[in-house]
Amino acid sequence: MDRGRLNSSDIIVAVIRKIARSLSGETVKIMDFCGTHEHTIVYSGIRSLMPENVELVAGPGCPVCVTPAHYIDTVIDLALNGVRVYTYGDTYLLPGSAPPLSKKPRTLADAKAEGADVVIVYSLLEAIKHHRLHGGESVFLAVGFETTAPSTASAVVNGMVPDGMTILNVHRLTPPIMRYTFNKHRNSPIRGVIAPGHVSTILGAKAWEFIPKEYGIPTVVAGFEPNDVLTAIAYILAMLKTGRPGLVNQYKRAVKWEGNKKAQELVNKCCEIVDASWRGLGIVPESGLAFRDKYSSIDAVYQYGLEQLKRKEWKYDLPPGCRCAEVTLGLAKPTDCPLFMKTCKPGSPYGPCMVSSEGACSVWARFGGGGLVEEIVRDLGLD
């Protein structure tokens, strides 16, 4: 036989198929937490390479998708009242709570169209530079998980935020939402987790030790190349086969066991952990960050007397018919939503999961579900 024709992906896939064949019982559901992993899976057609008894489901790892409508409404109001708003590109088109075609602007883009000063930036650093140049009053919309929080913390702790600029802190934490997700899958449990690689560069692989320990679920911290993801799946299946769930750090080239301590210290100095709202899901205990009192001068919540959403005030904040909450938790596929590629498309997103390049709906819309072509054709009634 000509071994030269086989590349390393072929070998890993063969290993996956071989172990999967030997596993008895129901389908093995593996959750890829991170939107960037879902991108790799879909873009590289990894789903289509999986044996029948292995199912890959996307998890809640898209920070833009879970940013509550309340905070988008808040920055839209500020923008309409003469405050310059700095936003990452991903949140520029994110809808707030206004329904489509209503008079009220639905997104920061709509607010800008009405003459508000909204500036898209790649980083807080860029926003700071822009504010120094143009002065005035501004607010930076700080969304993102543990990967992004250090950029906010570094600027705050190191005194880089200029006068006249505040930050709306909407950072969210991933381990608490992982626990929340596991509980929602009780009827058909998740049996393997591909843990988020870049979050882990900050938190360290150790952050996921609780998954095999408390839930008995094999977990692999993985990089973002197709072979990283395939290797992670093979590790998970091998751990299931041997009945020894553990934690493997497959992304050692970037992730240390202890993580990035300097970044962790900055975040701890700057922020405290609070109960926080997630779009479509509600309040999740100890799942968000808020600025410590000593930084109230740059805290938009304090400076503008804004309300943080509390459990009692939280209202369901997805547009009618949008199934983002289930998509986010891996309980539904984007194609299960009747609006997918009809009312809701990447160019004109109706729900939040269609906005960010890492939202599951947007990834599936652009690249087609990762090889499940026939299924998508069937789901969309195109067969």
Added chain:
Amino acid sequence: MCLGIPGRVVEVRGDGIAIVEFSDGVSIETDANTIEGIRPGDYVIVHAGIIIAKLSDEQLETWAKDISEFIAGLEEKGEEILDMLRSLEEENVAGKSGKD
């Protein structure tokens, strides 16, 4: 949002800013206060304008070794791996028939 882009540090300034160059030749200013001991020439991962992790040659070598060790571990038995490769080749042949 969680995208990390690998790049190479070309300059570290006194004010905690590092200039990082990416593979397409674009350079940007990044906040290097978030990481210990960055030097010009280091390979790093940049996310939202900060350096989140440093990649060392040693880690990259370990990565290559990890993968080969992993495959070797699963290939323990020569017979088994040969079987596997044979069945894969059969699948490939079956998959390709009728196409050419």
